[in-house]
Amino acid sequence: MIRRATGVAIAVAVLLAACGDDDSSGADTTGVPTTATPTTAAPTTAAPTTAAPTTAAPTTAAPTSAAPTTAAAEPGAPDGDDKAAATAWALVFDSTAPFDQKAPHLADADALAATIDAYAATGEGFGGITLVPTAVVVDGDTAAITYDVEFGGNPAYGDQQGMLTRVDGVWVVGRDEFCSFMASARVGCEG
Numbered sequence: 001m002i003r004r005a006t007g008v009a010i011a012v013a014v015l016l017a018a019c020g021d022d023d024s025s026g027a028d029t030t031g032v033p034t035t036a037t038p039t040t041a042a043p044t045t046a047a048p049t050t051a052a053p054t055t056a057a058p059t060t061a062a063p064t065s066a067a068p069t070t071a072a073a074e075p076g077a078p079d080g081d082d083k084a085a086a087t088a089w090a091l092v093f094d095s096t097a098p099f100d101q102k103a104p105h106l107a108d109a110d111a112l113a114a115t116i117d118a119y120a121a122t123g124e125g126f127g128g129i130t131l132v133p134t135a136v137v138v139d140g141d142t143a144a145i146t147y148d149v150e151f152g153g154n155p156a157y158g159d160q161q162g163m164l165t166r167v168d169g170v171w172v173v174g175r176d177e178f179c180s181f182m183a184s185a186r187v188g189c190e191g
Contacts, residue, residue: 081166085143086133088171089164093131093181095123107167108175114190115182122187127152129185131160141166 088105091097099116103109109116123129128151135146143164149157162181164173179189 081138082136082143085138085164085166085171086136086145089133089143089145089147089162089173090131092173092178093129095120095126095129104170104172105164106173106175106178112175112178112189115179115187118187118190119182119185122185131162131181134159143171 092102092105094102099109099113102116106112106116119129130150130153131147132150133145133147137144143166145162145164147160147162148155149160162173162177164171164177166172175189182189
């Protein structure tokens with residue numbers, strides 16, 4: 001008898017949960033039905049529906065992008081230092097970026113041309129290699145970068161650390177920093 005009462009109580013609870021409490025006909029304020037009328041519904045088959053695309057009205061909020069976030073910035077640092085540092089970093093380590101775009105942001109770039117070519121070839125095997133900055137901390141003319149490594153746009157390694165410096169107003173990745181990552185990518189630094 002107790003099992004039967006328990007089963008009935010569970011069935012009532014499930015029925016009440018399925019019905020909800022927004023039905024004002026036939027329920028008091030506690031959600032318990034005051035009358036019960038059994039009904040039988042014929043089975044129906046619903047045709048799939050597609051929603052028409054909607055166009056959102058433009059907003060005045062700033063657009064979002066994959067731009068890096070700033071964990072901290074030097075007080076009084078010019079606006080955009082963190083973004084400029086992150087952009088330089090990402091460009092230097094993008095296996096698909098051409099040499100002439102990387103060169104201004106890479107120390108000793110001309111001597112590393114063969115390494116850059118080898119990195120581009122290695123990157124092709126992975127669908128491209130990118131280092132995506134996730135945080136930047138600018139301290140004077142030095143920027144600490146936290147970044148994720150992606151192969152073909154897919155995350156591979158997260159929360160990696162790197163450093164670059166500002167030389168004559170341009171953010172530059174040092175040769176040692178560059179060659180360290182090239183070693184982990186199994187591309188030896190030549191030149």
